[in-house]
Amino acid sequence: MAKEFTLPELGENITSADVLQVLIKPGDMVSIDQVVMEIETDKATIEVPSQISGVVKEVNIKAGDKAKIGQVIFTVEDSSSNKEEVPSDGTSSKQKASSQSQGLSAEAKEMIISREEVKKEANIAEKPKAEAEILPKTEAKQGGIIEVKLPELGENILKADVLQVKVSPGDMVKKDQIILEIETDKATIEVPSEVSGTVKEVFVKAGQTASVGQVIFTVAQEEESSSAAGEPAAQPTGKTDASTLEAIDKSIIDKMTSPEKEEKVVKPEEISEQKQAETPERGKETSKEKLVTPEKPKLYIEERAQTDPSKIAPAAPTVRRFAREIGIDINEVPGSGPGGRISISDVKAYSREVSKKQKQALEAPRVGAGVPAEQLPDFSKWGEVEKRDMSNVRRKTAEHLSYAWATVPHVTQFGKADITELENLRKNYGKRAEAEGGKLTVTAILLKVVASALKTFPQFNSSVDMQNNAVLYKKFYNVGVAVDTDRGLLVPVIKNVDKKNIIELSIELNKMAEKARNKKLSLEEMQGGTFTITNLGGIGGTYFSPIVNSPEVAILGVSRSQFEPVYIDGEFKPRLMLPLSLSYDHRIIDGADGARFLKWIIDAIEQPFLMALEG
């Protein structure tokens, strides 16, 4: 029997990871808890232990791949596992079934909750976009091909310029997905698709003019005959009755099932609206602010008596039900079983994928507070372009800094510290630090200085809670240090800086930087910071304006020290000057405080005794 090892859960909201190293190959013996691979999530590197044992049969992943949670990483041959697969008697299988079904609903709930949170965010983020949205008309052609036409756009508007076509042949479109952006004299309009399916042909291009009623594209439909796709005609499987009935005499039937009731005025808009309001549709997206063509309520037997199994996703009834419960369209889920059969785990994996995409759609293309990303121009017009996917670190950095930049009102205060004396001390005591395994750098000293400064100016060690109109003052002093690595910027955090001496700090800093460069930092070692130091002195430059590492409220930038002529006691003397840049969150820190804080740091550097005195 082959057993599969799948990538286990890695933590909240983590759905995939970059594979750094695979430590096994086919033929190897693995045992439980043996580390089989090394992966990297947003910022942490994780060693993944095996949960199964046996001889490795197949390895489905290699370094450089992205691995998804739940993905099969490798399989082992295990002769002793037969028992597990076949329940030995009725009771055990029953137990299994019942425990499974119980687990299912709990799991379902969990997934719904997590997905709904995402949706909530999505709704909030969507709101500022107040462009008119109109549903295109669809018409069914034979064989499930549906023509999507440009809908009515308003009075006297017969044409529109196509700004952008967002689908191309072969794409999967979902109902309500925006497929076209057009511009009339009056407005830019996003046209959503009214059907789901695979795009067959696209008939318009950006820059063209499209007329109302013109076929924009065709879609090969997969499921649910669209409500616009023609009148009833649904003849479900067990036809006997209906067809006999029809066969006997149609006119008679018409007479019998007579029309009085037909004549009653139907008010589909009201009904369907009411229905939407009253039907508890957990899974479906809520709050659609769209013009839905009210001709036909989304209802009725014609649509539903679909018992044609070739139109029903290849999944067991329990799986279909589970998908519905968590709001996943089973028809969209790729199946991993024979004949494309969809398992519960396929649904879960897909659900995670969807959540992730929704999240990314929310975060990645938006700059901080919901500013939509601008469309990039087609650079290839001007020359060769190479496209590379962002690494997880890069993506996270981009998202985080965009957020910080957009939400924190930044002010940067500049200053210079005379470190001539400090430099002498550093040289004198450097050996001692080295003997203990540390390196007495300016940053290590600054850690101590900053800790004292934070104690003196507690608002620099706080966070802003805008939701509750509160300021959170932290009574611990954890200082992050930005480290430049070949994978990008990482910020290990030195904890309880105030309780450690400079030698200890230098040792720890050295160790952390080493870990960061060797990808050994754990997630924990990068969390819990209350202030950040970023030192670019090793590279050069005078001043720069660092971005506050939100939710912290200040960051100290350090540049390269230089000898400068300083006018002291009536003459210019060469002094070693260190340029410092303090960026802070102006919501909570006033300009005067900023200047005072930096001045305090400069004084402390210049007169180390001050630290002992006041810090």
Next chain:
Amino acid sequence: MANKTQLALIGGGPGGYAAAFLAADLGMQVTLIDLEKNPGGVCLYRGCIPSKALLHVAKLINETEESSKWGIEFSRPKIDLDKLRSWKESVVNKMTGGLGILSKQRKITYIQGRATFLNPKTLRIEKMDGAVEELSFDNAIIATGSLPTQIPSLMLNSPRVIDSTGALALNDIPKNMLVVGGGYIGLELGSVYSSLGTEVSVVEMTPGLLPGADRDMVNILTKSISPKMKQVLLSTKVVKMEDIGSGIKVTFDGENLEQKEQIFEKVLVSIGRTPNAKGFGIENTAVQVDKRGFIKVNSRLQTDEPNIYAIGDVAGNPMLAHKASAEGKVAVENIAGHNVEFKPAAIPAVIFTDPEVAWCGLTENEARDKNIEVKVARFPWAASGRATTLDRNDGVTKLLMDPKTERILGMGIVGPGAGELISEGVLAVEMAAVAKDLALSIHPHPTLSETVMETAEVFFGQSTHIYRPKR
């Protein structure tokens, strides 16, 4: 002062009582209203159950005749019609009585009476004992079923013209009988009377029996059933019926008719069933009815009145008891707040003639109509050991598969026991089994169920009991 209930069920058939029982199990306060003394509906009182009891008898009689081939001779059976009738009734009473008890045990308020909607929140109930009361409800499920279709122009007010209810009443065994309509009701009841000694004629307007079912299966049935019938008139219409005292004079219209007029002692009109959506006040609600008389519902079985649901025959084809039960459960689960839809992959259909005909999922007819590419594998029962021991090699088992994924899309079976065998097909279709799954599942020998496995093997050209030369 009106009484109040959480859920009112109108109609106590297999849809209504299944829904009521589940609702009670889920903790709802349920009122079930039906005209009969106990739940059961047409299925138990005048449909599935009594007809199957009689078909069981018919089969026994047929087998005593067939057995002469095997060296066992029986004399003509003596039929005690009263005893047979009371046995049939005892079957019905046992079942419906049992449902009555189940209903009580679940603390369901069962009202024998006729319910009418006064508005979307209130029913007026005329009880059988004459009392009238109003009942307000949070939710209601309409499960009023269907009635035998009647053709007004042909409907004579004569005791000689009966519908399925009259046929099942088993008042007498006529010398001869005309069955109008070659659908499953006509063929099942025609078979019963034929076995009891009546000369049965069947007239069907379309060119074949069981319109809608796959022809390959119908052909087997027709071949087997025709010798037992006096005549099977296809592509023939009944244009006139007249009670001439000694019988009903029927005028036919069709090609190749030997006699345009014939006289029958009894005429059974079984031309289908009509949804029962009238006469109980849905016009006082927003509930809508479609052109064919079905109540319009969405995939949650919800009507245009959001707190009123409709299930079973009245809510659309196919008019089958098991479909009604399944829908009833979906409706109740929705009322209970679950996100559930009625979207089965397969609803089985069974015709309890001899041989039985059963199918589920996709049929070849549908595949053709909808341009769905399928691969069909057939296993003739001539190659089945079990069928041979029964001297019933006339059956066939077939599977419809997606040629690419090899997924089982449908199954059709003709032969004794087809109705029992089809469930494996339903499971296969619902579970999205592929042909290999069926071929690899070990089936017991010697049984008819082996034919399912072997049909899957036929798909791969590797059936043990069929040799197919390599091409």
